[in-house]
Amino acid sequence: MSRKLLMSLLLIIVLLVTACGRTAPAGAPVATAGAEGDAVVTVESGGGEGEGETAASEVEVFSWWTGGGEAAGLEAMIAVFNEKYPDIAFNNAAVAGGAGTNARAVLATRLQAGDAPDSWQGHAGQELIGTYVAADQLEPLNFLYEENGWLEVMPETLIPLISQDGNIYSVPVNIHRANVLWYNPTVLEENNVEVPETLEEWFAAMDALKAAGVETPLALGEQWTTMHLFETVLLATLGEEAYNGLWTGETDWNDAEVTTALENYARILEYTNSDASALSWQDASQLVVDGDAAFNVMGDWAEGFYKELGLEPREGFGWAPVPGTGGTFQFLSDSFVLPVGAPNRDAAIAWLTVAGSKEGQDAFNPVKGSIPARNDGDRALYDEYLQSAMDDWTSNTIVGSLTHGVVANDSWKSELDTALGLFLANQDVANFQNALSATCVASGPCK
C-alpha cells in the first residue's frame, strides 16, 4: 500500500514539475512563442545568462513572412543584412498563418508579457500607430530618416500618413497599390468596351457588358475585398483631399458627397457575382482571367497571382487605376518598427537601416512582387507592371488604404467592417451613412 502511495506522489511531482516548466524565469532559454516551424529557436541574450557577451550580437525580427515570395524576399534582405553586419546574428521569428492575424495575436501576447522582439513587421500607418504608439510601445524614427536622407527619397505625401504628431514611427520596406482595376483585355475587346477612366464610364461599360451577356461584369470576393472596393469608390467619388479628410475629421461623414459615394458603391455592387462571399480574392481574380468576369478591383499583389498562372501582362490581363482615381496612388506598406526598450537596440537600428536602404529594398521587392518605398529603385530589376507602379509612385499624390491599415486604426476598422457587413445584408444607404459617422465619432477623429 505504501508503495502505491509513493508511486502516486512521484507521479504528482512529475506532473507539477512539467506544469511549472512552462513558466521558466526570464533570461532562461525560451523557444520563440507560437512559431510554426519556420522560426529559428534561439537562446535569448537578455537577463542573467547573456552577461559577458556583447549586447548587439543578435537581432530578433518578427514578421508573418513565412511563405512564397514574401519569405524569399525576406531571405534576400537578410542576405544583405548579413553582408553589412556580419557580427550580428539574424534571428528570423516569423509566425505563419492568416495574413498576419496569427502573428499579431502572438505579438500582442509577447508585448503584454514584456517580451518584445527587437523589431516587428506591421502595416505602415494607423494600424501600427493606433495599436502600438497608443500603448507607448514604439520609438519615433525621425533621427533615422534624417541620418540616412530618406526624407529626400520617399514621396512627400507619404510621410504624414506614417506619422503621428510629426513623429515617424516605421520604416516602409515595400509599397503595394490598392486602387488597381484589373481587366480581361479579350472580354473588353470582343464587346467593344474601352477601359473606363471615370465612374460614369465604368457604369456605362458594365451596362454594355451585361447587355452583351457577360454574367458578371465585376468580380468580387469575401468581405474584406468588398471593403477594398469600398475604399476605392470613396476615393473615386470624393477625390484625394476629401478622402483624406474622412480619417482626420475634416470631412463630415454625413456630407452629401459621402451619400453620393455610398450610392455609387451600392450601384457598383449590382454588377457583381452573387456568390461573392464564398470566394477568396484569388477566386475573384481568377474569374477575370477565365473570362467569367470583365473587371476586378484588387491590390497589385493580384499581378503576382496572374504571373503564377502563367499569364502575359497586357495579353492575359490588363490594369488601370480604378475609374475616377487616376493620378492618385492609394498605398499600403509593410514596415518595421523600433520598440521602446528593444533588447538589442543598436542591432535593431542596424536592421532598420538595411530595411530602408536601396540595397535592402531592391533585394526584397523584386522577389516579393512589390515596389520599393524609395524613388531610386533600380528599374531593371522590376517587371512591366511594377515599373508602371514605380512611375506612378513618384509622380502621383499618395493616399492611404483603409482595408490595409494606413488610414484607420484596428478598432475603427473593425467597427467600419461591421457597418459594411450590415449594409451588404440590408442595402440601406441612409443607415450605412449613420453607422459610418457613428464609428468616426466613437474612434475619436470626429466630434
Add this chain to the structure above:
Amino acid sequence: MRFNRDSALAVALVSPSILAVAIFVYGFIAWSARVSLSAWKGLLPDYTWAGLSNYAGLLADPRFHIDVRNTLLFTTLFVGGCLVLGLGLAILLDQGLRGEGFFRTIFLFPMAISFIVTGVVWRWLMNPAQGSRLSGLNLLFDNLGLDFLINSWHTTRDWGIAAIAIPAIWQMSGYTMALYLGGLRAIPDEVREAARVDGASELQVYWHIILPLLRPITLSAMVILGHISLKVFDLIVAVAGKQLPLDVPAIYMWTTTFDGNFYGRGAAIGMMLLLSVAALVIPYLIYTTRNEAQL
C-alpha cells in the same frame, strides 16, 4: 489507519486537477467577468471600471441582434434535425437487420471528424456559384435534372445560417442515433410485448410506450447538442469565412477582441455565451441529480 491513508491518497491524487480547474477554469471565468466590466480597449490591460456599459452596448448593437437570431435559428434546426434523424436511424437499426454493426459504424463515423474538416468538405459541396460556374451539389442537381433544387446555400439572404445546419446535422446525427440506440436497447421487450398483447398497433407502441421511455435520452441529447450549437465557431468559419450575415456570438467575440482590440466588449460576449450555456446545462444538472437522489 488504513482508511486515513486511503483518503489521503485520494485527496493527493485529486488535488492537482482541483487546483488546475480552480485556476484555469473558475479563475479565468472570474477574470473575464472583471474584464467585461472594464473599459479595456487597446493593446494593454485597462481595468477602469465601466459598469455594465459593455453589456448595454451589446443589447443595442445591431450586429449582436443578428448573432442572437442566427444562434436561435441554428440551434433550432441543428438540435431538431439531429433528434429527428438520430431517432429515425436508431429505430431502423433496432429492427434487428443484418449488418447492423456496419451501419452503426458508418453513421457514427462523421462524429470522429473535426468540424473544420467537415466545414472544408461541405464548403466544396455547397458551392453557391451560379450560371456557367455551377459546382458541387448544385452541379449534381443540374445533371440529374433537379434544377429546382439548385440554390445559393449559405449565401441565401437572411436564411444562410440554415445551410450551415446541414453539415452540422450530418456530423452529429450519428452520435444522437447512438444515444437513442442505447436507450432503445435498455427498454425491455416485455414492455413492448405487453402493449402488443393489449392490442396496440406498432405505431401506437412507439408513440405511447417507446418515446415516453426515451424522454431522458432526448433531454441529454438536447443538452449536449445545444451547448455545441451555442458555441459554434469553427464550422461556420470553415464553410463561409467570417462574414456578417452568418455571424454568431463566438465569431463576434473573436473579431472584436483580436482584430478590433475591444477586450472589454469581447469579454462581455464571452460572459453572455457562458450564461446562455449555463441556462441550458444547470437546470439539466439539477434535474438529473434530483432523479438520481430519488433512485
